[in-house]
Amino acid sequence: MAEHHPVSDNKHKSALNSGASGGGGGGGGLSGGLSQPAGWQSLLSFTILFLAWLAGFSSRLFAVIRFESIIHEFDPWFNYRSTHHLTTNGFYEFLNWFDERAWYPLGRIVGGTVYPGLMVTAGLIHYVLNLLHVTVHIRDVCVFLAPVFSGLTSISTFLLTRELWNQGAGLLAACFIAIVPGYISRSVAGSFDNEGIAIFALQFTYYLWVKSVKTGSVFWAIGCCLSYFYMVSAWGGYVFIINLIPLHVFVLLLMQRFSRRVYIAYSTFYIIGLVLSMQIPFVGFQPIRTSEHMAAAGVFVLLQVYAFLQYLKDRLTRQEFQTLFFLGVSLAAGVVFLSVIYLTYTGYIAPWSGRFYSLWDTGYAKIHIPIIASVSEHQPTTWVSFFFDLHILVCTFPAGLWFCIKNINDERVFVALYAISAVYFAGVMVRLMLTLTPVVCMLSAVAFSSVFEHYLGDDLKRQSPPAEDSSDEDDRKNAGNLYDKAGKVRKHVSEQEKAEEGLGPNIKSIVTMLMLMLLMMFAVHCTWVTSNAYSSPSVVLASYNHDGSRNILDDFREAYYWLRQNTDEHARVMSWWDYGYQIAGMANRTTLVDNNTWNNSHIALVGKAMSSNETAAYEIMRSLDVDYVLIIFGGVIGYSGDDINKFLWMVRIAEGEHPRDIRESDYFTPQGEFRVDKAGSPTLLNCLMYKMSYYRFGEMQLDFRTPPGFDRTRNAEIGNKDIRLKHLEEAFTSEHWLVRIYKVKKLDNRDRLEHRLRSTDAARQKYTSKKVG
Structure with a gap:
């Protein structure tokens, strides 16, 4: 068991810096600093980090250059609208903001249902710039926030990797994460989303945690709490941190690597971090009342018991200590486990959420919570996605993990746990590829750094990873520890000579050229993926002609602008929840549902209206005071993300709340096919979504090779061409028929008679008189 010894910060220097402390002190100033190896090394590191920041920022500007400075996707539109409200009305008004334009007729309390870090960050930058008389619109701050923070992410990744390995690996990791597609996909210019700043906060929190574990300093632990x-x-992904750090401490206890440093770091982090996290209104008492946070509390109690038993170690005999240690740890673990079960059973602690279960069972959400499964980001990750987002790093990061496990210490236990858990979660859900990307960049940098260090060393003495490290302070005092760090095991000279035999200049040159070619291919791939896959705003589409010229399809903004200019200010628009944020942000009109998806029954009611026949849907729309209905139709231009392709999810969500009225099987053919042609289900061909999508489409012939009413997205001729609307009327259709808006008719002043009037034929009537007498 490790002993407790005081630790000083000045002993922890990286291997690249260790040789730089010598040298003359003459010369002073810049020239004197640069005359020493440390001065040149610091200048080179600063230059590389600056270039990594510049490369990361520049590679995220494709969308702005090709299109314009505009907010992308769906969620960023709500974030932008909230930030605009914050900068216009102030912070306290933002916290108390009740948004009456969302979730009609319920509304939404914004301050208590959002993570405000993104809005406050953008608002603070906007405030500082205006304070310095730099006039800039809040939209431009929101557009360029994520590219700016990518540079801060590079720096935090550099710091973390330097603590784990050495400075050379840190610089490589900073360059990797600056341009890797797995991170760029959520941080391009215009992607004003929580992840744009959250990955920086994630990496910086991990860096400060590793630093606090290495030093045992309360200063670094409090810094870790502030970053946490x-x-x-900023992001709900903080749950990953509050579970990974306790897991790290628990594994250190199992490996018998307990020390005063770990005790100080985790106790400070848990107590102060717990109090700080509860200051966020949206989080509130969740850290002490939800199952996702109970692992942290359990490890905290276990750590206190373990530390107390360590205190008793010197006051008891070996046999007494072993008996007490086994009973104490077992009893503490049992009490924590039973307490969590009891509190969960009594309802004080909330049970595991559906999102948590979907991480362990990929089919859970589709059966029980279809609204989660309907989001494309929540689908399991394909093998192609790993290579597409990480390229060669997929192959090299296991080598870096092996290097860390081979030369294990406290902080490398952390990065190994980080890598293993992130790989699993990224395989379960596409969105969590974002949490895997940083650790892949770090471990790949370790692998490349080790290879370059080995093959570019020439005849100079190769420096190993830092041996003077705080996490081995106790190990140096206790030679019986089985877990030694890199550089502690000294080889005999003969072994070193044998290991370096056969590495002639040709072998070194070949290996070096291969590594440089891989890095060059990685840079080319990252640029191509960023340019072609992740730099297209969803609100503006582009198509290319045979000669390479580009056509801009601006139907979304055209339709939203029409809504803004031609409808009443208080008009209520019904659409599927994907478009709620954009309608509220660009059209400034009231919506029934949006991307917050907090009320499943309300979304199911909209899904029921879309999947019912027109008469039944009209009753639902009247009950919700709907004035307009907006749908997305891609049959003309071949846009695959339209509402017909999403329609089955509307049916499934509606069926979950209204199983008597909506059944998914009714929308399939007897052969189990989902078809829009004549062989399609009669229920489908007469539902409201089908009618609104294909209204007047049967009259349109797109080209001479296809018949009228040919759907390019589904490659089929529609089955119902003679569509007549009774309760709706077409109000607007965009240029390429991508967005269609219908107005809901008001009730007639007098009910129409459905039957024909009785006809009378006066010519055939005979009037006769009868004599009475």
Whole structure:
């Protein structure tokens, strides 16, 4: 068991810096600093980090250059609208903001249902710039926030990797994460989403945690708490941190690597981090009342018991200590486990959420919570996605993990756990590829750094990873520890000579050229993926002609602008929840549902209206005071993300709440096919979504090779061409028929008679008189 010894910060220097402390002190100033190896090394590191920041920022500007400075996707539109409200009305008004334009007729309390870190960050930058008389619109701050923070992510990744390995690996990791597609996909210019700043907060929190574990300093632990507080304010992914750090401490206890440093770091982090995280209104008392946070509390209690038993170690005999240690740890673990079960059973602690279960069972959400499964980001990750987003790093990061496990210490236990858990979660859900990307960049940098260090060393003495490290302070005092760090096992000279035999200049040159070619291919791939896959705003589409010229399809903004200019200010628009944020942000009109998806029954009611016949849907729309209905139709231009392709999810969500009225099987053919042609289900061909999508489409012939009413997206001729609307009327159709808006008719002043009037034929009537007498 490790002993407790005081630790000083000045002993922890990287291998690249260790040789730079010598040298003369003459010369002073810049020239004197640059005359020493440390001065040149610092200048080179600063230059590389600056170039990595510049490369990361520049590679994220494709969308702005090709299109314009515009907010992308769906969620960023709500974030932008909230930030605009914050900068216009102030912070306290933002916290108390009740948004009456969302979730009609329920509304939404914004301040208590969002992570405010993104809005506050953008608003603070906007405030500082205006304070310095740099006039800039809040939209431009929101557009360029994620590219700017990519540079901060590179720096935090550099710091973390330097603590784990050495400075050379840190610089490589900073360059990797600056341009890797797995991170760029959520941080391009215009992608004003929580992940744009959350990955920086994630990496910086991990860096400060590793630093606090290495030093045992309360200063670094409090810094870790502050960074964790910022992470909690920015993104719900903070749950990953509050479970990974306790897992790290628990594994250190199992490996018998307990030390005063770990005790100080985790106790400070848990107590202060817990209090700070509860200051976010949206989080509130979740850290002490939800199952996702109970692992942290359990490890905290276990750590206190373990530390107390360590205190008793010197006051008891070996046999007494072993008996007490086994009973104490077992009893503490049992009490924690039973307490969590009891509190969960009594309802004080909330049970595991559906999102948590979907991480362990990929089919759970589709059966029980279809609204989660309907989101494309929540689908399992394909093998192609790993290579597409990470390229050669997929192959090299296991080598870096092996290097860390081979030369294990406290902080490398952390990065190994980080890598293993992130790989699993990224395989379960596409969205969590974002949490895997940083650790892949770090471990790949370790692998490349080790290879370059080995093959570019010439005849100079190769420096190993830092041996003077705080996490081995106790190990140096205790030679019986089985877990030694890199550089502690000294080889005999003969072994070193044998290991370096056969590495002639040709072998070194070949290996070096291969590594450089891989890095060059990685840079080319990253640029191509960023340019072609992740730099297209969803609100503006582009198509290319045979000669390479580009056509801009601006139907979304055209339709939203029409809504803004031609409808009443208080008009209520019904659409599927994907478009709620955009309608509220660009059209400034009231919506029934949006991307927050907090009320499943309300979304199911909209899904029921879309999947019912027109008469039944009209009753639902009247009950919700709907004035307009907006749908997306891609049959003309071949747009695959339209509402007909999403329609089955509307049916499934509606069936979950209204199983008597909506059944998914009714929308399939007897052969189990989903078809829009004549062989399609009669229920499908007469539902409201089908009618609104294909209204007047049967009259349109797109080209001479296809018949009228040919759907390019589904490659089929529609089955119902003679569509007549009774309760709706077409109000607007965009240029390429991508967005269609229908107005809901008001009730007639007098009910129409459905039957024909009785006809009378006066010519055939005979009037006769009868004599009475």
